[in-house]
Amino acid sequence: xxxxxxxxxxxxxxxxxxxxxxxALALSxxxxxxxxxxxxxxxxxxxxxxxxxxxxxxxxxxxxxxAVSLAVRDAGLPIGPDGLSRTAVVVGAxxxxxxxxxxxxxxxxxxxxxxxxxxxxxxxxxxxxxGNVAIAFGVRGPxxxxxxxxxxxxxxxxxxxxxxxxxIVDRCIVAGAEERxxxxxNAYRQMDRATRRSGVDGGNPPQQGEGxxxxxxxxxxxxxxxxxxLRVPVLFxxxxxxxxxxxxxxxxxxVGRELAxxxxxxxxxxxxxLPTGRNREPATRGALRAMGNRAGGIRRIDITPRIxxxxxxxxxxxxAVSTASLASGPASGKGLVLSSGVEGSISLACFGTAPGxxxxxxx
Amino acid sequence: MNGNVVVTGMGVISPxxxxxxxxxxxxxxxxxxxxVMPIRSFDASRYPCRVAAEIPREQLxxxxxxxxxxxxxxxxxxxxxxxxxxxxxxxxxxxxxxVLGTVLGGVSCGDRYFRxxxxxxxxxxxxxxxxxxxxxxxSLAGEAGVRGPxxxxxxxxxxxxxxxxxxxxxxxxxxxxxxxxxxVDAVAxxxxxxxxxxxxxxxxxxxxxxxxxxxxxxxxxxxFLVVEREAVAVARGARILGRVAxxxxxxxxxxxxxxxxxxxxxxxxxxxxxREAGLxxxxxxxxxxxxxxxLYNDWMETRALKSVLGTHAxxxxxxxxxxxxxxxxxxxxxxxxxxxxLSIRDGVVPPTANFEEPDPECDVDCVPNRAxxxxxxAALSLSAGFGGxxxxxxxxxx
Numbered sequence: 135x136x137x138x139x140x141x142x143x144x145x146x147x148x149x150x151x152x153x154x155x156x157x158a159l160a161l162s163x164x165x166x167x168x169x170x171x172x173x174x175x176x177x178x179x180x181x182x183x184x185x186x187x188x189x190x191x192x193x194x195x196x197x198x199x200x201a202v203s204l205a206v207r208d209a210g211l212p213i214g215p216d217g218l219s220r221t222a223v224v225v226g227a228x229x230x231x232x233x234x235x236x237x238x239x240x241x242x243x244x245x246x247x248x249x250x251x252x253x254x255x256x257x258x259x260x261x262x263x264x265g266n267v268a269i270a271f272g273v274r275g276p277x278x279x280x281x282x283x284x285x286x287x288x289x290x291x292x293x294x295x296x297x298x299x300x301x302i303v304d305r306c307i308v309a310g311a312e313e314r315x316x317x318x319x320n321a322y323r324q325m326d327r328a329t330r331r332s333g334v335d336g337g338n339p340p341q342q343g344e345g346x347x348x349x350x351x352x353x354x355x356x357x358x359x360x361x362x363x364l365r366v367p368v369l370f371x372x373x374x375x376x377x378x379x380x381x382x383x384x385x386x387x388x389v390g391r392e393l394a395x396x397x398x399x400x401x402x403x404x405x406x407x408l409p410t411g412r413n414r415e416p417a418t419r420g421a422l423r424a425m426g427n428r429a430g431g432i433r434r435i436d437i438t439p440r441i442x443x444x445x446x447x448x449x450x451x452x453x454a455v456s457t458a459s460l461a462s463g464p465a466s467g468k469g470l471v472l473s474s475g476v477e478g479s480i481s482l483a484c485f486g487t488a489p490g491x492x493x494x495x496x497x
Numbered sequence: 498m499n500g501n502v503v504v505t506g507m508g509v510i511s512p513x514x515x516x517x518x519x520x521x522x523x524x525x526x527x528x529x530x531x532x533v534m535p536i537r538s539f540d541a542s543r544y545p546c547r548v549a550a551e552i553p554r555e556q557l558x559x560x561x562x563x564x565x566x567x568x569x570x571x572x573x574x575x576x577x578x579x580x581x582x583x584x585x586x587x588x589x590x591x592x593x594x595x596v597l598g599t600v601l602g603g604v605s606c607g608d609r610y611f612r613x614x615x616x617x618x619x620x621x622x623x624x625x626x627x628x629x630x631x632x633x634x635x636s637l638a639g640e641a642g643v644r645g646p647x648x649x650x651x652x653x654x655x656x657x658x659x660x661x662x663x664x665x666x667x668x669x670x671x672x673x674x675x676x677x678x679x680x681v682d683a684v685a686x687x688x689x690x691x692x693x694x695x696x697x698x699x700x701x702x703x704x705x706x707x708x709x710x711x712x713x714x715x716x717x718x719x720x721f722l723v724v725e726r727e728a729v730a731v732a733r734g735a736r737i738l739g740r741v742a743x744x745x746x747x748x749x750x751x752x753x754x755x756x757x758x759x760x761x762x763x764x765x766x767x768x769x770x771x772r773e774a775g776l777x778x779x780x781x782x783x784x785x786x787x788x789x790x791x792l793y794n795d796w797m798e799t800r801a802l803k804s805v806l807g808t809h810a811x812x813x814x815x816x817x818x819x820x821x822x823x824x825x826x827x828x829x830x831x832x833x834x835x836x837x838x839l840s841i842r843d844g845v846v847p848p849t850a851n852f853e854e855p856d857p858e859c860d861v862d863c864v865p866n867r868a869x870x871x872x873x874x875a876a877l878s879l880s881a882g883f884g885g886x887x888x889x890x891x892x893x894x895x
Contacts, residue, residue, distance in 0.1 A: 235607065238690075240611060247543060247690060250693070252691065252694040252754075256753055257753070259600060259601070261652050261883065261886060265884020268748040268750045274748050274765065277746070277885070277886060279884075281630065283631060286631075292646075296670060317625070318625070321621070321625035324618050373646070
């Protein structure tokens with residue numbers, strides 16, 4: 135899916151910090167370390183005016199509300215429930231509000247109907263995060279939640295590009311949000327043990343992380359009309375899965391095919407943000423092989439030491455890092471975002487720099 | 498790329514047709530046969546409400562394993578692609594996709610995991626992998642040899658309609674030539690307990706638009722449509738069941754669980770779908786309502802219909818099949834889309850069963866209790882859900 139769109143705002147709520155472009159850049163800094171892959175506690179009031187309305191939401195939703203607020207602010211758009219017109223919200227997740235779901239299961243199983251909290255139930259449905267974002271920011275356009283693996287961010291971006299291309303909206307708030315949960319960590323630990331035993335090359339996946347990343351994506355015309363400062367073009371976004379072939383082979387094919395569609399091929403790719411999830415090693419090998427001799431000159435950004443593997447938020451974090459790097463780097467170049475999922479999905483997104491787009495020093 | 502998007506196959510499994518026979522679904526729907534019964538899939542004796550519309554678990558095809566929702570989805574999916582006929586996938590598997598809508602996915606797996614502490618780790622691992630249901634769409638795609646776009650959309654009770662709508666967009670935009678789209682959800686104690694806590698469940702019959710309506714009943718099932726680019730369908734000589742003519746999606750941005758009282762989000766979705774279809778309100782001959790049978794939904798929906806259709810809202814037949822099927826969450830919109838296509842095919846609209854007493858606040862022609870012969874050339878199907886989600890699609894004859 136290729137769409138004419140630009141990124142105009144970045145927001146990150148991560149174990150390594152909470153902020154906009156600066157935090158996204160910090161995620162790519164190999165000298166930074168974090169004590170654990172948990173988002174530090176923060177007051178939601180610092181990010182949205184009507185925070186009291188959202189005091190009972192799940193952690194993943196809190197992260198998303200703050201990340202969206204940061205992205206919307208970064209984009210120079212108004213914050214508040216009065217509304218962003220001609221705007222859509224698309225959120226990606228893998229597990230959603232897993233801790234609320236777990237608690238709700240326990241409540242009704244142990245205490246029966248009297249023990250079941252309606253609040254826990256409604257906040258644990260998979261689209262609660264997107265619904266709360268729509269309420270907080272007054273978005274009355276299309277609001278979608280996509281469920282997937284670590285690659286779901288690319289599906290979110292594709293859906294947003296499609297909405298922009300159809301002319302249904304002028305901008306999309308895209309986000310990924312995830313929270314850590316003991317039950318999930320335990321399940322994946324077991325799964326990884328089983329994978330290792332089976333001898334499949336699933337790599338050495340990092341520990342589960344959490345957080346939310348959000349981007350504001352706009353049509354170039356809408357961004358220019360309102361004088362948006364940051365304008366990083368989205369060049370393409372692809373998702374694939376081919377269970378018949380090894381991940382490495384599929385990635386080599388996809389990266390080679392997609393780079394061939396770009397005017398400079400791999401020639402002006404300045405960086406690649408590496409996957410955070412399962413299959414990250416074979417996916418990375420596949421991408422580097424596709425870039426051939428150029429691979430050595432391309433900066434490899436691995437954000438896992440700062441955020442672990444935040445599943446449904448993973449690829450959105452990667453995109454935030456790529457766009458922030460392009461916005462603060464040299465005046466031309468491209469960034470690749472490669473993601474791989476626990477069940478074998480892969481995705482590739484490419485961001486660029488555009489003549490005339492404002493850069494770091496212009497802000 | 499633009500152009501007509503047609504439906505060439507349908508697969509439905511519901512409490513009215515546990516065997517997946519589409520014609521049985523349709524004939525029982527038209528007859529207004531009530532599928533809401535005492536719950537059998539779990540012990541509901543401690544709940545004040547004890548009814549739901551279920552598919553007997555023993556009637557789900559054996560040998561499929563996994564969560565009941567997964568089994569339902571597989572049955573409906575296979576029926577749909579079989580119905581679409583040979584060559585449905587086209588020549589390029591990268592131009593064929595799957596879009597699945599679900600609200601709670603494999604929630605029964607989570608229920609079992611918590612109910613059986615100390616189970617074998619391998620079994621626990623399988624349950625936890627199936628729970629988010631993120632893998633089901635990919636699994637269906639793999640089974641069908643499809644390698645194009647694969648999405649799982651979760652927009653609460655609008656998921657099924659959004660799945661068909663997003664598939665329509667993908668085909669219309671040229672991202673795919675064919676997409677198998679639909680929804681699934683199964684009755685589980687998790688959702689039952691949640692809706693019970695929200696005081697949304699009826700203890701008796703579901704009576705959409707009746708003054709004495711008392712809430713919704715949970716339902717379950719799966720439905721898939723094969724949504725295809727018309728040129729491709731014609732070239733392969735496919736039987737065309739109808740067109741997806743327009744799609745709209747809009748949010749209330751008001752409350753997480755309660756609908757906007759004036760139905761503004763639903764009206765916006767309906768208006769967007771009509772606009773995309775290029776149809777004036779008077780060109781709609783049937784409305785498949787969200788029609789849950791809760792007090793506020795039916796009021797809100799009536800207001801939304803008046804806003805979208807104007808004076809035509811009082812004249813057009815509007816019915817809710819949830820009266821007999823219960824509310825099948827992620828499957829609901831897809832089941833209703835299938836019913837719309839069957840209405841277009843046969844010129845008959847299904848009734849709103851269990852209707853007793855008119856509600857002056859719901860002054861639409863809700864086709865009370867008896868199916869009606871109506872030549873339907875275009876139908877509007879509406880869905881709404883938690884999170885302030887609203888979706889609408891227009892289905893039309895060819």
